[in-house]
Amino acid sequence: MTSTTTANNPWAIDERDFPASGTAAEKLQFLVNYAVLAPSGHNTQPWRFAITSQPEELELYADTSRELLALDRRHRELILSCGAALFNLRVAIRHFGYEASVELFPDAFNPLLLARVRLGGLATEPPEQRLFTAIQKRHTNRRLFEDKPISEPLLEELRQAAEFEGARLQVVRSAELRSWLADLVAECDRIQGDDKQVRREIASWLRTNRSAQPDGIPGYSLGLDTVSSLLFPFVVRTFDTGELRGQRDRDLILHSAVVCMLWTRMDTPEEWLRAGQALSRLLLLAYSEDVQASFFTQPIELPPLREILARTLDVRGFPQMLFRLGYAAPARPTPRRPVDQVVTETRTPRQKNDR
Numbered sequence: 001m002t003s004t005t006t007a008n009n010p011w012a013i014d015e016r017d018f019p020a021s022g023t024a025a026e027k028l029q030f031l032v033n034y035a036v037l038a039p040s041g042h043n044t045q046p047w048r049f050a051i052t053s054q055p056e057e058l059e060l061y062a063d064t065s066r067e068l069l070a071l072d073r074r075h076r077e078l079i080l081s082c083g084a085a086l087f088n089l090r091v092a093i094r095h096f097g098y099e100a101s102v103e104l105f106p107d108a109f110n111p112l113l114l115a116r117v118r119l120g121g122l123a124t125e126p127p128e129q130r131l132f133t134a135i136q137k138r139h140t141n142r143r144l145f146e147d148k149p150i151s152e153p154l155l156e157e158l159r160q161a162a163e164f165e166g167a168r169l170q171v172v173r174s175a176e177l178r179s180w181l182a183d184l185v186a187e188c189d190r191i192q193g194d195d196k197q198v199r200r201e202i203a204s205w206l207r208t209n210r211s212a213q214p215d216g217i218p219g220y221s222l223g224l225d226t227v228s229s230l231l232f233p234f235v236v237r238t239f240d241t242g243e244l245r246g247q248r249d250r251d252l253i254l255h256s257a258v259v260c261m262l263w264t265r266m267d268t269p270e271e272w273l274r275a276g277q278a279l280s281r282l283l284l285l286a287y288s289e290d291v292q293a294s295f296f297t298q299p300i301e302l303p304p305l306r307e308i309l310a311r312t313l314d315v316r317g318f319p320q321m322l323f324r325l326g327y328a329a330p331a332r333p334t335p336r337r338p339v340d341q342v343v344t345e346t347r348t349p350r351q352k353n354d355r
Helices: 004-008 024-035 076-095 129-135 152-164 175-193 196-204 226-238 242-254 269-288 303-312
Strands: 047-052 057-062 098-104 113-122 168-172 258-264 292-295 318-326 343-347
Touching (some): 024 047, 024 057, 024 076, 024 113, 024 343, 057 076, 076 113, 076 269, 076 318, 129 269, 152 168, 152 258, 152 269, 168 175, 175 196, 196 226, 269 292, 303 318
Antiparallel strands (some): 047 057, 057 113, 098 113, 258 318
């Protein structure tokens, strides 16, 4: 039986609580604890799950009630976040000795149904143990990183990890390109800071350090003390802080070991879901080697600048995520909604009224 601590805080999940003698539905519900530890834009956690019977399956849905209307009108980031959760789930299934049977976009009449997952037969290959262990280590880290390079063999592994899931990883090496990227992100911060709708949306997902809400970005993850965290949502909502945010982001990029861009050949919901799985695979691989990460979604949220980003980095495809990697002391995790809040229903599968 799952402990009370785990039930309230998925970060405290204990694999010894896995219901090995339980039903497939009970096992799948337990495994959702690992899925919800995936990263998401502004920690919106835009996913929900349903467990079906006969056969016992887990359905992953995009939760548009948690969408970012100003920043993510096409739901690209939302679906990418769900892809990251799906990959965590796949890793957890393999860890507990099963193959994961995954069907993407199984219902053409229900585009919010992103995947159906079943426990397959017993796994014939060993689990990816370091990826599983990294699920609870991976926390977005917004601090300055150490002046320590990342090894070429690890960078090559990260590239291969992205390709394994159907995406591509571009590592920015040129000092000139890195400086250009830093300026681009700073310019995006200024543009978004001048947009009242964007400011209100960002502020709505900021949390105080004492908040009990299980989502959003607490002040401590931004380096704010308790008093500052109380004031910060008001400041962001009311004033144009784009210039200050741009200066900080520029410094973060210039002082990171590596800046990377994840991209795909096409720009469809299917590719966004694959990109999310690729992102989670490479992040877990990085964190297994104590390499931290944080994200810069701004240039990809502004279509004209997204095109400039692709053209300047000479990729024949579509940027899906820009992020930095490096070494730093581990960050404190942001909160997660417990499983009983994200598994919203249990029903029989594939009913016509789903359509």
